[in-house]
Amino acid sequence: MNKNELSCPMKNSAQPELLLDYVARRLDAARAAALEDHAASCECCQQFMADQALLWQELDLFEPAAISPKFDQSVYARLAADDRSPWWVRTWRKLFAAGEPGAWRPAMALSAACAVVLTAGLIQLPGSMPWRHTAIHGSAAVEQAVAPVADARDVELAEKALEDLEMLQVVSGGKL
Amino acid sequence: MPEPPKHFLTDGVQTDMAVAVALEPDAQLMFRVRAGDTACFAQLLERHRNPVIHFLYRMVQNQAVAEELAQEVFLRVYRSRESYEPTAKFTTWLYRIATHLALNYLRDHRRERADRSMDIETDDGPARQLTDRLPNIEQDLVRQARLNEVRLAIERLPDKQRAAVLMHKYQELEYSMIAQALKCSESAVKSLLFRAYETLRVRLAHMA
Numbered sequence: 001m002n003k004n005e006l007s008c009p010m011k012n013s014a015q016p017e018l019l020l021d022y023v024a025r026r027l028d029a030a031r032a033a034a035l036e037d038h039a040a041s042c043e044c045c046q047q048f049m050a051d052q053a054l055l056w057q058e059l060d061l062f063e064p065a066a067i068s069p070k071f072d073q074s075v076y077a078r079l080a081a082d083d084r085s086p087w088w089v090r091t092w093r094k095l096f097a098a099g100e101p102g103a104w105r106p107a108m109a110l111s112a113a114c115a116v117v118l119t120a121g122l123i124q125l126p127g128s129m130p131w132r133h134t135a136i137h138g139s140a141a142v143e144q145a146v147a148p149v150a151d152a153r154d155v156e157l158a159e160k161a162l163e164d165l166e167m168l169q170v171v172s173g174g175k176l
Numbered sequence: 177m178p179e180p181p182k183h184f185l186t187d188g189v190q191t192d193m194a195v196a197v198a199l200e201p202d203a204q205l206m207f208r209v210r211a212g213d214t215a216c217f218a219q220l221l222e223r224h225r226n227p228v229i230h231f232l233y234r235m236v237q238n239q240a241v242a243e244e245l246a247q248e249v250f251l252r253v254y255r256s257r258e259s260y261e262p263t264a265k266f267t268t269w270l271y272r273i274a275t276h277l278a279l280n281y282l283r284d285h286r287r288e289r290a291d292r293s294m295d296i297e298t299d300d301g302p303a304r305q306l307t308d309r310l311p312n313i314e315q316d317l318v319r320q321a322r323l324n325e326v327r328l329a330i331e332r333l334p335d336k337q338r339a340a341v342l343m344h345k346y347q348e349l350e351y352s353m354i355a356q357a358l359k360c361s362e363s364a365v366k367s368l369l370f371r372a373y374e375t376l377r378v379r380l381a382h383m384a
């Protein structure tokens with residue numbers, strides 16, 4: 001084989017993507033020409049390129065749909081609603097900024113988030129606020145005081161946090 | 177680049193702004209959003225709205241759901257403005273969020289999808305646009321049937337393969353960006369793509 005000749009991408013596992021890149025027009029002129037030279041005498045590559053080119057054309061049929069003219073408006077409405085949410089909800093979300101660079105490590109986030117919920121729960125507890133009048137002895141009393149706060153909203157947040165945790169664990173510390 | 181209003185520039189942000197000058201335009205915009213310049217968020221939305229929605233639409237194959245998920249993507253971008261660090265290309269980060277949300281949606285709605293794929297929807301934009309473009313009704317029907325086959329073939333791909341194909345074919349992302357969005361290696365992405373394209377070639381071979 002000539003020194004400059006391309007080895008067959010179908011047999012060379014080091015460059016299997018060359019044929020995909022050729023059909024996707026991602027190769028520079030020199031590499032495309034080298035591949036064409038090779039394919040001229042390689043039935044295997046010729047066949048792959050022809051089949052992939054046909055598929056490429058068929059996939060072009062799948063055009064995107066029209067976007068709602070109110071899309072931006074909906075985004076801004078959600079941003080505004082987000083800005084109006086209570087401080088502890090915003091803090092919670094910051095701790096679990098899923099996938100966003102800068103998110104805290106899962107373990108730290110989990111313990112900090114527990115603190116946020118506990119604090120928010122104690123602050124937002126309705127009615128008598130028993131812990132202000134009676135001393136709380138032991139964990140049972142704490143559970144009793146915090147229990148009313150574990151409403152649907154908290155359950156939803158906790159589920160969201162767990163889902164975000166899943167992602168953070170893979171991301172390793174929240175950095176790309 | 178116009179100067180941001182002085183009252184937005186705390187010491188920390190000033191330093192970040194200096195760093196941002198050397199960064200890609202999107203990262204610069206994010207730093208300005210962080211400094212309180214909401215007009216820059218509008219620019220980010222303008223630049224990335226269409227590709228993100230188009231990607232999500234092809235992922236979930238439902239325009240209303242795609243737009244809901246895209247809203248969530250931009251909401252998460254906005255929420256993370258204070259902790260944003262340009263450790264990767266902004267676009268990569270954006271697609272990682274979008275992919276994460278789309279994969280979660282697909283996972284949570286697997287049963288509905290199975291029912292729906294028996295009768296793939298044809299009431300979205302492209303179908304109507306095709307009718308406008310093609311005068312011949314027979315030609316239109318044939319094209320519509322082929323489009324449905326393509327959509328179904330894509331929908332039946334395993335979720336990760338589907339995401340890889342969509343990012344490669346339609347969003348034209350580099351392998352490294354797809355790898356980061358899918359949280360796997362580049363060689364794993366290439367392998368996903370080979371398997372996905374092979375499956376699609378087989379499924380759509382009768383259309384050739």
Ligand SMILES: [Zn+2]
Pocket residue numbers: 007008009010011038039042043044045046
């Ligand atoms: Zn060959």
